[in-house]
Amino acid sequence: MAFDEKEDSKKSRTRFKTIMSKKFAKIGSIFLFLLTCVSLIIYGDFLSVFNEKTYYTPDFSRTPQVEYYDLNDSKGDKEGWRTGDRVVFCVPLRDAAIHLPRFFNLLGKMTYPHNLIDLTFLVSDSKDDTLGSLKDELNNLQQHKDKSKRFGNIEIYEKDFGQVIGQSFSDRHGFDAQGPRRKLMARARNWLGSVALKPYHSWVYWRDVDVEVLPDTILEDLIHHDKDVIVPNVWRPLPDWLGNIQPYDLNSWQESDGGLQLAEFLDEDAVIVEGYPEYATWRPHLAYMRDPSGDPEVEIELDGIGGVSIMAKAKVFRAGSHYPAFSFKKHAETEAFGKLSRTMGFSVVGLPNYVVWHIYEPSTDDLKHMEWMAEEEERINEENKIKEFYEKIWEIGFEDMRSSWEKDFHNILKNVDHTKLQDNNRLKFSVDWEDSPEDYEKITTESELSGGNDGSFDESDPAGV
Numbered sequence: 001m002a003f004d005e006k007e008d009s010k011k012s013r014t015r016f017k018t019i020m021s022k023k024f025a026k027i028g029s030i031f032l033f034l035l036t037c038v039s040l041i042i043y044g045d046f047l048s049v050f051n052e053k054t055y056y057t058p059d060f061s062r063t064p065q066v067e068y069y070d071l072n073d074s075k076g077d078k079e080g081w082r083t084g085d086r087v088v089f090c091v092p093l094r095d096a097a098i099h100l101p102r103f104f105n106l107l108g109k110m111t112y113p114h115n116l117i118d119l120t121f122l123v124s125d126s127k128d129d130t131l132g133s134l135k136d137e138l139n140n141l142q143q144h145k146d147k148s149k150r151f152g153n154i155e156i157y158e159k160d161f162g163q164v165i166g167q168s169f170s171d172r173h174g175f176d177a178q179g180p181r182r183k184l185m186a187r188a189r190n191w192l193g194s195v196a197l198k199p200y201h202s203w204v205y206w207r208d209v210d211v212e213v214l215p216d217t218i219l220e221d222l223i224h225h226d227k228d229v230i231v232p233n234v235w236r237p238l239p240d241w242l243g244n245i246q247p248y249d250l251n252s253w254q255e256s257d258g259g260l261q262l263a264e265f266l267d268e269d270a271v272i273v274e275g276y277p278e279y280a281t282w283r284p285h286l287a288y289m290r291d292p293s294g295d296p297e298v299e300i301e302l303d304g305i306g307g308v309s310i311m312a313k314a315k316v317f318r319a320g321s322h323y324p325a326f327s328f329k330k331h332a333e334t335e336a337f338g339k340l341s342r343t344m345g346f347s348v349v350g351l352p353n354y355v356v357w358h359i360y361e362p363s364t365d366d367l368k369h370m371e372w373m374a375e376e377e378e379r380i381n382e383e384n385k386i387k388e389f390y391e392k393i394w395e396i397g398f399e400d401m402r403s404s405w406e407k408d409f410h411n412i413l414k415n416v417d418h419t420k421l422q423d424n425n426r427l428k429f430s431v432d433w434e435d436s437p438e439d440y441e442k443i444t445t446e447s448e449l450s451g452g453n454d455g456s457f458d459e460s461d462p463a464g465v
């Protein structure tokens with residue numbers, strides 16, 4: 001009996017031990033699982049367990065002179081301003097001093113977090129004080145009382161490319177100037193892009209200096225479309241005499257059969273440019289697709305793009321797309337960048353109803369016309385002044401004295417024999433019209449010799465007629 005009891009208690013102890021160890025094992029594994037989950041969540045890699053990233057990254061932060069970047073971190077988020085995406089803002093400049101105040105005014109008003117924007121400028125072939133103006137503007141910008149208005153890193157590069165074509169509207173737009181100018185601009189853009197882009201940039205924004213007006217939300221507005229390359233529509237204001245507003249940038253277009261056929265016939269080095277009768281491509285231009293009351297979100301696929309305001313994911317440049325400084329599919333610079341990026345499989349789109357306004361610069365013809373208008377205005381002003389003067393003289397010289405004459409009549413003629421007066425107080429007198437010209441000459445000479453009118457009152461002619 002005692003033996004049985006001993007056996008029983010031994011068995012029940014063993015069962016208890018087994019149950020307890022099973023329970024501990026269960027609790028242990030749950031604890032371990034929870035610990036793994038928490039650490040994965042804390043280190044931000046929870047989802048990567050189910051995705052691709054399972055490898056371990058060593059910590060390089062304490063290794064001297066080593067900078068480690070995971071380029072997957074800067075692939076560009078459509079809400080980059082929330083996720084902390086850094087944008088590198090690239091601006092090519094030539095003889096741009098006159099444009100910089102307006103440019104910096106627009107820059108300062110941008111709503112994308114300024115600390116996430118790095119500014120990079122390339123100044124080339126400038127005869128004005130572009131660099132000096134740039135320095136002044138940047139001093140103002142970066143000493144802003146409100147620190148949140150200051151920008152991230154700022155870099156200025158200078159390099160001349162020997163551009164000889166002038167920066168005036170007509171110099172820039174001459175047909176023959178187009179190919180060489182666009183190829184040289186492409187070189188400048190590539191030099192700038194290659195030094196500007198850092199591993200931590202997610203987006204690259206290109207902007208020309210000569211923009212008049214654009215939305216303060218431009219960066220967010222372009223980024224949220226989540227496209228590889230995206231451009232707005234570009235129009236320009238015009239003086240009233242030229243019709244108020246006008247589609248401006250014809251470099252954003254969709255390819256056409258006409259364009260492709262034309263490209264086949266041209267020399268290897270040729271660069272097709274839009275807006276010239278020499279190159280009739282019949283391409284649909286983004287500029288002409290605008291519906292002023294249309295949805296600004298509408299997207300249109302493009303082949304060629306203009307450079308006034310380009311937003312691109314940094315990966316586009318990292319992958320090797322750039323601004324061809326040679327004829328790529330018979331295009332160069334920004335238009336070729338659009339074509340090349342598409343060829344590489346990137347999305348390239350334009351926003352027909354979302355507009356950026358380029359400044360108005362008068363062409364040589366416009367200047368001539370304006371000169372003529374100014375001269376005309378001056379001539380009309382002079383004419384009006386003379387007219388005004390003569391009108392005054394006329395008023396004074398030919399003042400209507402009839403009413404005062406009626407009043408003064410009796411006083412002046414108080415010594416006159418009133419019996420000689422006709423009805424209506426008119427004087428009776430007659431004029432001898434019979435005098436020959438000789439008589440007139442005689443009278444004039446006599447009068448001159450006698451010193452002219454002696455001022456005596458001739459009773460027979462009291463009115464002095």
Ligand SMILES: Nc1nc2c(ncn2[C@@H]2O[C@H](COP(=O)(O)OP(=O)(O)OP(=O)(O)O)[C@@H](O)[C@H]2O)c(=O)[nH]1
Binds near residue numbers: 091123167210308
């Ligand atoms: N670094 C550099 N910048 C340039 C050069 N030529 C023009 N730029 C700048 O590049 C931008 C675009 O130049 P624009 O002269 O407006 O040329 P464009 O846009 O082709 O011509 P438009 O359509 O007439 O405005 C502006 O910010 C200029 O200051 C150059 O040779 N080197």
Ligand SMILES: [Mg+2]
Binds near residue numbers: 208210358
């Ligand atoms: Mg321009």
